Amino acid sequence: MSRVAVLKGGHSLERQVSLRSGARVEDALGRLGHEVVAIDVGLDLVARLEEAEADVAFIVLHGPGGEDGTVQELLEILDVPYTGSGVLACSRCIDKVLTKHLLIAAEIPTPEFFAFNETAFRELGAADALPAIEERLRFPIVVKPAAQGSALGIKFARAAEDVPAALVAAFSYDTKVLLERHVLGRDLAISVLDGPDGPEALPIVEAIPRNEDFYDFEARYEYGRTAFTCPAELPASVTERVQEVALDTYRLLGCSGFARVDVMLEEATDEPLVLEANAIPGLTETSLLPQAADAAGIGLEALVDRIVELAFERASARASADARRQPPLPPAKSSGDTLSRKSLNFSTTSSWSSTSCSNSIADSAITSSAAKIGALVRTASARASDGRESISTSFPSRRSVMDA
Amino acid sequence: MRDLMAVTARPEVISLAGGLPDTSTFPPDTFAAVATRIAEESCAKALQYGPTEGLAETKACIAQVMAAEGMEVDPEDMIVTTGGQQVIDLVTKTLIDPGDVVVAEAPTYPGAVPVFSSYQADVVQIDVDEEGMRVDLLEQTLERLDRDGRRPKFIYTVPTFQNPAGVTMSLERRDALVELAHRRELLLLEDNPYGLLRYEGVADPPLRALEGGVYAMYLGTFSKILSPGIRLGWVVAPPPVLEKINLGKQAADLCTSTLSQLMVQAYFDEGDWRDYVGSLTEIYRARRDTMLDALAEFFPAEAEWTRPAGGLFIWVTLPDFIDTTDLLARALRDNVAFVPGEAAYLDGRGRNSMRLNFSGSDEDAIREGVRRIGKVVNEQVALYGTLTGRPSRAARAHAPAASTADSAPADLAAADPPKQPGGRVVPLPRRSPPEERAGGS
Numbered sequence: 001m002s003r004v005a006v007l008k009g010g011h012s013l014e015r016q017v018s019l020r021s022g023a024r025v026e027d028a029l030g031r032l033g034h035e036v037v038a039i040d041v042g043l044d045l046v047a048r049l050e051e052a053e054a055d056v057a058f059i060v061l062h063g064p065g066g067e068d069g070t071v072q073e074l075l076e077i078l079d080v081p082y083t084g085s086g087v088l089a090c091s092r093c094i095d096k097v098l099t100k101h102l103l104i105a106a107e108i109p110t111p112e113f114f115a116f117n118e119t120a121f122r123e124l125g126a127a128d129a130l131p132a133i134e135e136r137l138r139f140p141i142v143v144k145p146a147a148q149g150s151a152l153g154i155k156f157a158r159a160a161e162d163v164p165a166a167l168v169a170a171f172s173y174d175t176k177v178l179l180e181r182h183v184l185g186r187d188l189a190i191s192v193l194d195g196p197d198g199p200e201a202l203p204i205v206e207a208i209p210r211n212e213d214f215y216d217f218e219a220r221y222e223y224g225r226t227a228f229t230c231p232a233e234l235p236a237s238v239t240e241r242v243q244e245v246a247l248d249t250y251r252l253l254g255c256s257g258f259a260r261v262d263v264m265l266e267e268a269t270d271e272p273l274v275l276e277a278n279a280i281p282g283l284t285e286t287s288l289l290p291q292a293a294d295a296a297g298i299g300l301e302a303l304v305d306r307i308v309e310l311a312f313e314r315a316s317a318r319a320s321a322d323a324r325r326q327p328p329l330p331p332a333k334s335s336g337d338t339l340s341r342k343s344l345n346f347s348t349t350s351s352w353s354s355t356s357c358s359n360s361i362a363d364s365a366i367t368s369s370a371a372k373i374g375a376l377v378r379t380a381s382a383r384a385s386d387g388r389e390s391i392s393t394s395f396p397s398r399r400s401v402m403d404a
Numbered sequence: 405m406r407d408l409m410a411v412t413a414r415p416e417v418i419s420l421a422g423g424l425p426d427t428s429t430f431p432p433d434t435f436a437a438v439a440t441r442i443a444e445e446s447c448a449k450a451l452q453y454g455p456t457e458g459l460a461e462t463k464a465c466i467a468q469v470m471a472a473e474g475m476e477v478d479p480e481d482m483i484v485t486t487g488g489q490q491v492i493d494l495v496t497k498t499l500i501d502p503g504d505v506v507v508a509e510a511p512t513y514p515g516a517v518p519v520f521s522s523y524q525a526d527v528v529q530i531d532v533d534e535e536g537m538r539v540d541l542l543e544q545t546l547e548r549l550d551r552d553g554r555r556p557k558f559i560y561t562v563p564t565f566q567n568p569a570g571v572t573m574s575l576e577r578r579d580a581l582v583e584l585a586h587r588r589e590l591l592l593l594e595d596n597p598y599g600l601l602r603y604e605g606v607a608d609p610p611l612r613a614l615e616g617g618v619y620a621m622y623l624g625t626f627s628k629i630l631s632p633g634i635r636l637g638w639v640v641a642p643p644p645v646l647e648k649i650n651l652g653k654q655a656a657d658l659c660t661s662t663l664s665q666l667m668v669q670a671y672f673d674e675g676d677w678r679d680y681v682g683s684l685t686e687i688y689r690a691r692r693d694t695m696l697d698a699l700a701e702f703f704p705a706e707a708e709w710t711r712p713a714g715g716l717f718i719w720v721t722l723p724d725f726i727d728t729t730d731l732l733a734r735a736l737r738d739n740v741a742f743v744p745g746e747a748a749y750l751d752g753r754g755r756n757s758m759r760l761n762f763s764g765s766d767e768d769a770i771r772e773g774v775r776r777i778g779k780v781v782n783e784q785v786a787l788y789g790t791l792t793g794r795p796s797r798a799a800r801a802h803a804p805a806a807s808t809a810d811s812a813p814a815d816l817a818a819a820d821p822p823k824q825p826g827g828r829v830v831p832l833p834r835r836s837p838p839e840e841r842a843g844g845s
Contacts, residue, residue: 013733016410118787127791153730164791165725168784172727172734 001033004308005054005080007071009040012063013173014150021060021283024290028304029058041071049078056311057082058304060283064147067280068094081315083307085279089254093279097146097178099253103274106252108245110274111264112137113180115146118171127164134160137181143167145174156182183264183273188232190246191260191281191292193303194310199250201243202292206232228288230295238265242272249274257310260289412741418773421741423567423716424764425628426687434674441670442663454662456654458484458638462665465672466638469624472678473599475613481640483649484660488597488625488637492519492560494656495593495621495639498648499557500525505549507559509537511719511748511757513567513595516560520750527750528556534710536573537561539580546588558591558621563611565598565715568748568759572713575608582611585619591645595623598715600681603689605713617642626668628716629681634664688716688763691770695762698771702778704785709760716763719745721756722781725788728758731780740776 006029008022009015022038029036037052039045041061049057057080061067069090075082085093092098097115104110114133120126134141143166144154153173155166163179170177187207192199208227234242246261253259260281263272281289283300293303412421442450463479470477485491492515500506502524508516510529520527528549530542542559549555561581563573573581585592594611612622617640625637639649653659671677695718699709709720722728728744735741745757758777762770 011411011414013411013736121787121790127793130791152733164788165727167791168725168788169727169730171787172730172784 001035002055002308003035003037003053004029005037005039005049005052005057006060007039007041007045007057007066008060010042010061010066012061012065012067013148013152014062017150017282017284018060018062018066020285021062021287024283024285024300025058025060025304028301029308031301032305034308041066045071046074046078049075049080054080056080056308056315058308058311059083059280062150062280062282064094067278068147081311083311084257085253085255085259086314089256089259090279092253093255093259093277094147095176096144096276097176099274099276100178102252103249106248108248108252108274109271111142111181111183113178115176115178117176121167130163131160133179134163137179140182141166142180142182143170144178144180145170145172146176146178148173183266185267185273186232186234186265188242188263188265188272189260189288189292190243190263191258191289192246192250192255193258193293193298193306194256195306199247199255201246202289202298203231203295204234204239204242205230205288205292205295206234228286228291230288230291234265238270238272245272245274249277253277255279256314257307258289409741409743411736414739417736417739417741418765418769418776419741420760420762420765420770420773420777421743422764423761425632425684425716426763427631427633429683429687430631430680434671437674438667438670441673442666445670446666450663450666452662454659454665456483456650456659458482458660459662459665459669461669462636463638465668465677466624468672468677469600469626469629470622470640473596473607473613474609475622477617477640481617481643481646483639483641483646483653484665485637485639485653486657486660487627487632487635488595488623489515489519490653490656491623491637491639492516492593492595494649494652495558495623495641495645496520496523496525497652498645499591505554505556507542507545507556509561509566509569511568511745511754511759512560513562514743514747514759516595517747517750525557529749529751532566532569532571534571536563536566536571536577537581539577539584542581543584546584546590555588556590558593559585560593560595561611562595562597564596564607565601565712565717567595567597567715568717568743568745569719570710570712570715570717571719572608578608578611578614582615582620585615590619591642592620593623594620597623597625597628600629601685601688601716602714603685603692603712612640621645629684630668630671630677634667635661636664636668691762691765691767692718694767694770695760695774698774699778702775702782704778704782706785707781716761718760718762720758720760721745722758723785723788724756726781726784727755729755731758731777731784734780734784735777738776738780740773742777 006022006026008018008025010018012018019040026036026038037054039048039052057075059066059071059075059082061071065071067090069087072082072085072087072090076087084090092102097113100110100113100115114137116126139158139160141157141163142154143157143163145152148154153170155162155169157163157166157179167177189205189207191202191205193202194200206229208229210227232239242263242265245263249261250259255277258281260278262275262278264275265272281287283290290300290303293299298306409421411417412419460479462484463482466482466484467477467479485494496506496519500520500523503526506520506525506527508520508527508529509532511532512527512529517527528545530545531538546556559581561573563578563581565572581592584590592611592615596610599607599610610622612620619642621642622640623637624640626634627637630636639646641649692712696709696711699707699718699720703709703720706723707720709718712718722731728742729746732742732744743759743761745754745759746752748754748757748759760774765773
């Protein structure tokens with residue numbers, strides 16, 4: 001039995017889903033005999049966390065702020081073990097553009113796409129490139145913000161005249177958007193759960209729109225407009241291939257604990273194409289991860305129990321790795337760098353959309369030499385944890401970091 | 405969208421979204437006097453159940469309110485309800501079987517949409533213009549329904565200071581609607597929460613006054629003239645309908661809060677209830693003018709909005725390439741909220757419109773909120789211009805939306821006419837000149 005802080009709500013547009021997931025997790029944790037401290041995250045998060053003296057934080061936040069590594073970074077600084085993926089994996093998953101670049105580099109199939117930020121249009125005349133893009137991708141084209149969790153801001157452009165309005169909509173959510181080839185096929189979600197023998201893909205959930213219009217994306221998220229079947233009715237070989245692709249994606253992005261990978265099984269080719277990975281999938285009564293777990297014979301309580309257990313395991317694995325390494329004090333220069341980076345991060349956490357600098361550095365290293373992707377991911381995460389380690393060594397009192 | 409609306413409740417958000425009256429100026433000593441009076445005179449009664457149809461003393465107060473708008477009513481024809489919202493629910497529950505047709509306005513009160521949907525009504529929406537519901541279109545629609553052998557169970561309308569469009573039905577249309585109801589023997593549900601909150605002009609009679617109560621059902625509420633917190637509304641309806649509503653009311657909650665009903669009675673005994681309505685009217689008029697001025701200052705020339713003579717709302721229509729649900733997501737990052745237009749439709753229209761409320765925020769907040777929304781709208785208009793290679797319209801909008809490209813070269817406009825806006829269904833008056841708009845303040 002432990003003291004578990006459930007982090008939920010927050011300022012994200014997916015606040016409602018998060019609160020519903022959080023309530024379910026709290027109930028499950030209570031039934032498992034844990035002591036639950038529910039925290040609706042806001043400006044007082046650090047104070048609440050310190051007051052809570054929790055053994056572990058269960059993060060059920062969705063979208064920017066909670067799912068992008070920001071809260072995770074904060075928990076690293078406070079030295080509180082937490083559920084799910086770490087900072088680096090979260091910042092990879094939240095950014096669909098980054099995810100897709102990594103997938104391509106690792107030769108995991110993903111629909112063809114082009115990504116732009118607002119500056120490209122405002123200052124570089126990227127609009128002139130739209131006809132070429134449209135010719136490459138063919139209509140309909142899916143336009144989406146890089147960093148929004150749910151279906152918000154995702155539009156279908158059926159013809160060239162739809163594209164500008166679709167871009168305007170997508171830019172409402174993020175400064176970076178992507179135009180993606182629309183894949184006609186079956187809409188699959190593969191939840192991955194870590195276990196004693198490494199990550200395992202749970203039974204596949206298929207989303208089947210109730211109406212005929214397969215362009216109607218919003219339907220998927222509206223109650224009653226989409227039917228979900230689990231396990232999806234697929235030939236065994238296809239199931240295996242789809243699950244394999246999901247596991248490859250999970251490992252590539254460096255996820256831990258659990259995640260959900262969304263895949264389109266293209267009708268014409270029978271090829272699974274990865275759309276995105278969600279570092280913190282929903283846990284509501286209609287969410288896909290609980291459905292998949294249930295189909296694998298893992299009820300909500302067992303799922304929550306496993307997720308908490310994994311958080312402890314990850315924390316202790318890292319602690320023992322740290323102990324083994326017996327690190328000397330880091331060189332003065334790099335420790336100084338780390339300091340400024342951390343303080344910078346910290347001062348900007350009030351703006352939830354800020355992305356951690358550390359991760360962009362690591363990620364650019366990855367993308368620049370994409371060939372040895374696996375090795376580089378490992379290097380990058382080692383580097384990231386080194387950074388953290390040097391923090392705790394250079395700052396014996398965490399308080400001082402907080403106050404800075 | 406509902407998930408988005410949940411985020412608007414954050415304290416740092418300037419919300420122009422709700423329909424909240426300002427309760428901050430209600431005199432606390434009046435509240436105390438009311439409470440004391442109840443404690444001294446009717447403590448046991450206030451704590452007890454009451455009759456389903458409501459207390460006679462409360463009905464007498466309601467009769468006063470209705471008389472103030474030119475209606476005479478028999479207390480026997482009235483049921484006191486838990487807010488006006490319950491009336492919509494009870495009437496729909498009483499009259500609608502799944503698949504039955506309800507006629508509503510387009511746009512309609514967003515709070516009625518989930519009620520109609522939950523009873524599986526087939527809602528047919530009739531466009532509204534600056535004179536309220538288009539009764540000519542209603543007639544055509546009814547003829548079309550006739551041919552399919554269908555007929556609406558009732559027609560739902562907010563004729564005065566309509567929610568969400570802010571427009572008021574003209575007397576001509578009121579007469580036409582009443583005549584139509586009689587000729588076709590159709591029930592009307594007149595929703596009149598704001599009729600007494602008039603900031604200019606002279607009131608036309610409510611439908612109920614014109615019609616006499618044969619086919620017109622009437623919904624009233626204390627929410628906007630006293631307090632929404634006391635949850636007190638009422639319905640006046642023809643006896644056969646009223647009996648059914650009474651049964652539905654028993655099933656729903658047995659009776660309306662006795663305490664709230666006695667508060668109204670005590671409040672009416674304390675002083676003249678019209679004084680507080682008068683003070684609210686002064687406050688809201690200034691806020692409306694502030695909002696209209698801010699819209700003129702901060703919104704782009706491509707935007708249009710209504711100029712309500714009363715009530716709580718202004719309806720803004722943006723260029724059709726802006727989706728106001730997405731715009732809300734963006735605006736929330738700047739801590740400002742509104743109701744996206746699609747909430748007022750059941751058929752996906754209204755995507756480029758928004759409802760703004762001016763009663764629930766003070767003048768500084770209204771101005772700042774409109775400024776923030778305007779900034780985001782301007783950004784999106786500019787971005788769209790960049791994406792299409794068409795500059796945004798600099799001149800004031802004189803013509804309907806079909807001339808969006810009127811500042812672009814003529815050949816371009818001719819070669820590539822903008823598509824018809826799917827969401828614009830309120831061809832409301834264009835911006836009035838600033839001097840006119842500032843009038844009254």
